Amino acid sequence: MNRAMYPFYFAIAALIVYSVFFVMPGLMGIYYSFTDWNSYSNEVHYIGFDNLAKIFDGQAKYLGYIKNTLVFMVATVVLKTVLGMLFAMMLNDGIRAKGLHRVMLFMPSIIPMLVVGLIFKSILNPATGLLNESLRTVGLEFMTQKWLTDLNWAFKSIIAVDVWKGVGYIMIILLAGLQSIDKTYYEAASIDGANFWQKLLHITLPLIIPALMVTTVLNLLHGLKVFEVVYVLTNGGPGYATDVMYTAIFKEFSTGNYGMGTALSSVLFIVMTVLGYFVVRLMSREGNES
Amino acid sequence: MMGVNKALLPALRNAVAWILSAVMFVPLLLVAVNSLKTKAEANGMKLSLPKAFxxxxxxxxxxxxxxxRSFFNSLLYACGATVGSILLASLAAYVFSRHRTRFNKGMYFYLIMGIAMPTNFVTLMKVMQWTxxxxxQLGIILILTASSIPFSVFLIHGFIGGVPRELDEAxxxxxxxxxxxxLAVVMPLLKPVLVTVAILNFMGTWSDFIHPLYFLNNSDKWPMTLAxxxxFGRFxxxxxxxxxxxVLTTLPVVVIYLLGQRFIISGMTAGSVKG
Structure with a gap:
């Protein structure tokens, strides 16, 4: 009965398109990681672990790309979670024009990342940008920086721009989580004489954990896949200081080093697929219960 | 002390809310204002109003x-991928949600694994050559469809779980x-989730930059983002x-966002607060 009503062939088109254009390149990538595939020759040779050894032996800049990607991921996860939680708690009650604020705070998340990059390229311009201009106007000249070309600041600026874009989205999820907490818990705790911190620690945090897990997963995946914001703001510069996995892959691709590009991509693929396995298991279990 | 706190706190909260909103809004306002200035006026990219629009x-x-040309390219890619992914994803999500055999559960799992998997653009190029x-343009639409399928399946699958089966049986x-x-019985009931998924996918594919960057070298086929x-490089x-x-690149997504705000926020926060 079920089989006739819900035939499997309904799902075949989705499975084929997804497999051919999404999964297959990932799997093929693992094979090509062990080759010298490039744009100069039509022949592809098996070279064993040469590409991977080059990535991990630490002599070339490849380990730096991995490190930058991890730093970016950790920094954005922490900043977006902490700031998002802080903003959500502040906006949870006693705010007028709540709808308006929600629209505003969410707005950056829907703007194309490329556009955000271009806008901040102007704002962070050391000579004419809005940020340095504002700092000069209020007499904080000493705080002005070459935000995107100074070795100490370039990566931090990129992280800040990404947080600017993404924090509103995280806040909205956490706000929805906060609003689903029953108010009577807080009332009961107040009667028992609990202070703000006790309520935060014993009521808010335990009940917001499901939402926090979702935001962390989203931020984590987003952080590992970062490309546009780096590509537009610094394109990896100064030097290779801000290059991440996907910008490095694009550079290898553009210079015709397909084997190396695909080896880097495969490292990311394996890490994220393993990570994804646990995440998705969690997600599909939740779906089955409801 | 307590009394002062009680009176001050709401005012403080509201002030912080306005500051935050301003921080999010000023960069966008900056672009809008400067798009109406002369070259010399826009040189400093300040927030001041233009002398004449x-x-x-x-x-x-x-x-x-x-x-x-780019606008219509973007429209084609975004609409094509949105329609494609909605159709394919809802069919798959429907079967996997209604007929939960071990095999179907496995296939559902395989599909939503794509939420986490990264794309290997280098070998994707090879697949594109083979095919x-x-x-x-068809190639871009298909890739964008493929990359939208996992999350769409996830959202629609979650929604179908709550749609009663009695109608199916009838x-x-x-x-x-x-x-x-x-098509006639189930699909109409899915309207809320389909609207959400459509809006999310449209905005996502409209904003996409990396796929055309890799796979379209002919400027006649470029979408708005690449254009x-x-x-920017030339001017x-x-x-x-x-x-x-x-402004022209961003306006469509902002308009859709303001119109479909309700659906977007519900979709993007779906599944996260049920616990």
Whole structure:
């Protein structure tokens, strides 16, 4: 009965398109990681672990790309979670024009990342940008920086721009989580004489954990896949200081080093697929219960 | 002390809310304002209002940046991928949600694994060559469809779980074929989630930059994002024109966002607060 009503062939088109254009390149990538595939020759040779050894032996800049990607991921996860939680708690009650604020705070998340990059390229311009201009106007000249070309600041600026874009989205999820907490818990705790911190620690945090897990997963995946914001703001510069996995892959691709590009991509693929396995298991279990 | 706190706190909260909103809004306002200035005025990219509104910036940009073409390219890619992914994802999500065999559960799991998996663009190029889709519009639509499928399946699958089966059974008793049952009975019930998924996918594919960057080298096929980036490269000193181009690239998603706000926020927060 079920089989006739819900035939499997309904799902075949989705499975084929997804497999051919999404999964297959990932799997093929693992094979090509062990080759010298490039744009100069039509022949592809098996070279064993040469590409991977080059990535991990630490002599070339490849380990730096991995490190930058991890730093970016950790920094954005922490900043977006902490700031998002802080903003959500502040906006949870006693705010007028709540709808308006929600629209505003969410707005950056829907703007194309490329556009955000271009806008901040102007704002962070050391000579004419809005940020340095504002700092000069209020007499904080000493705080002005070459935000995107100074070795100490370039990566931090990129992280800040990404947080600017993404924090509103995280806040909205956490706000929805906060609003689903029953108010009577807080009332009961107040009667028992609990202070703000006790309520935060014993009521808010335990009940917001499901939402926090979702935001962390989203931020984590987003952080590992970062490309546009780096590509537009610094394109990896100064030097290779801000290059991440996907910008490095694009550079290898553009210079015709397909084997190396695909080896880097495969490292990311394996890490994220393993990570994804646990995440998705969690997600599909939740779906089955409801 | 307590009394002061009680009176001050709401005022403080509101002030912080306004500051935060301003921080999020000022960069966007900056671009809008500067898109209407002369080149000299926009040189500093300040928030001051233009002396006279230079609406001609927009016509210059549309002409110089070949934006009419790019606009329709973007529209084609976004609509194509949205329709494609909705259709394929809802069919798959429907079968996997209604008929939960071990095999179907496994296939569902395989599909939503794509939420986490990264794309290997280098080997994707090879696949595009094999299928003769490299540098074609159909190719971009198919890739964007493929990458939208996992999350769409996840959202729709979650929603179908809450749609009662009684109607399915009534449909079968009335002699509906499976495809009619889906299109005429089930699909209308999925409208809320389909609207959400459509909006999310449209905005996501409209904003996409990396796929055309890798796979479209012919500027006649570029979407708005690639066109604006290229325009920025050529006219970097004319921030008024670059701003106008940015506004045109962003306007469609902002309009859709303001119209479909309710659906977007519900979709993007779906599944996260149920616990």
């Amino acid at each position: 230079q609406w001609s910036n927009y016509s210059i940009v549309i002409e110089e940046g070949k934006l009419v 003769h889709l490299l540098n074609t 449909g079968v008793v009335d002699g509906c074929s499976p495809i009619r049952l889906f 604006v980036y290229n325009f 970097q000193v004319n921030w008024n024109l670059v701003s106008a181009d940015i």
